[in-house]
Amino acid sequence: YPKAFIYDLDGVITDTAEFHFLAWQKLAEEINISVDRQFNEQLKGINRMDSLDRILERGFSGRIFSNTEKVALATRKNEYYLKLIESIDPSHILPGIETLLQKNKERHIKIALGSASNNASAILDKLELTSYFDYIVDASKVKKGKPDPETFTTAASALGIAPDDCVGIEDAAAGIESINKAGMFSVGIGNAQHLAAADYLVEDTAKLLFEDLIACYSKR
Numbered sequence: 364y365p366k367a368f369i370y371d372l373d374g375v376i377t378d379t380a381e382f383h384f385l386a387w388q389k390l391a392e393e394i395n396i397s398v399d400r401q402f403n404e405q406l407k408g409i410n411r412m413d414s415l416d417r418i419l420e421r422g423f424s425g426r427i428f429s430n431t432e433k434v435a436l437a438t439r440k441n442e443y444y445l446k447l448i449e450s451i452d453p454s455h456i457l458p459g460i461e462t463l464l465q466k467n468k469e470r471h472i473k474i475a476l477g478s479a480s481n482n483a484s485a486i487l488d489k490l491e492l493t494s495y496f497d498y499i500v501d502a503s504k505v506k507k508g509k510p511d512p513e514t515f516t517t518a519a520s521a522l523g524i525a526p527d528d529c530v531g532i533e534d535a536a537a538g539i540e541s542i543n544k545a546g547m548f549s550v551g552i553g554n555a556q557h558l559a560a561a562d563y564l565v566e567d568t569a570k571l572l573f574e575d576l577i578a579c580y581s582k583r
């Protein structure tokens with residue numbers, strides 16, 4: 364068995380990836396930039412400021428924005444996002460996730476969060492999942508966001524577990540890249556068009572079964 368599972372939050376544990384998309388889309392519309400689902404794939408897993416940079420580059424390629432302007436825009440997006448997550452409760456945990464967490468516990472497999480979000484701990488609390496986690500990596504714990512491996516390597520070293528004994532679970536291309544660079548077994552939630560680099564891929568969390576995942580991990 365692996366010794367640790369490191370979970371991404373947004374789009375893996377709960378569908379807040381959709382709320383991030385809606386909040387960015389609203390902000391972008393207000394400054395006349397279109398953010399569609401296709402472009403949004405490039406924002407998944409990317410931290411707040413890097414996401415804003417990608418959006419501004421799409422709309423105003425080459426134009427320089429002051430830090431004050433950027434902070435104001437990012438803060439506005441976060442206000443939209445906070446409104447959207449206000450009513451999150453345990454019913455918003457994606458199918459299969461709590462079963463997987465329970466199987467980790469039964470097998471004494473450590474559990475960590477590897478999220479790029481500043482809102483990660485608040486969301487885990489709202490979902491009432493915090494007590495499952497042995498360690499939480501959020502935006503405050505890393506210098507380099509995904510696709511850099513730092514998010515996942517930070518979690519593994521805090522748990523004292525070698526990367527080769529870790530499984531990382533992600534819905535974003537940047538996240539899979541981060542897990543692979545960390546030298547861990549990568550599990551993708553989504554489709555092969557975006558997540559072809561994943562070691563193991565399932566369409567959605569309902570299809571994420573502990574036994575199947577372990578069978579594939581053992582053959583790696």
Ligand code: BG6
Nearest residue numbers: 373383407408411479480481482
């Ligand atoms: C990641 C999301 O988990 O967190 C991104 O996939 C998001 O879409 C990033 O931009 C940062 O989140 P926050 O809550 O710090 O703005």
Ligand code: MG
Nearest residue numbers: 371373374534
């Ligand atoms: Mg995600």
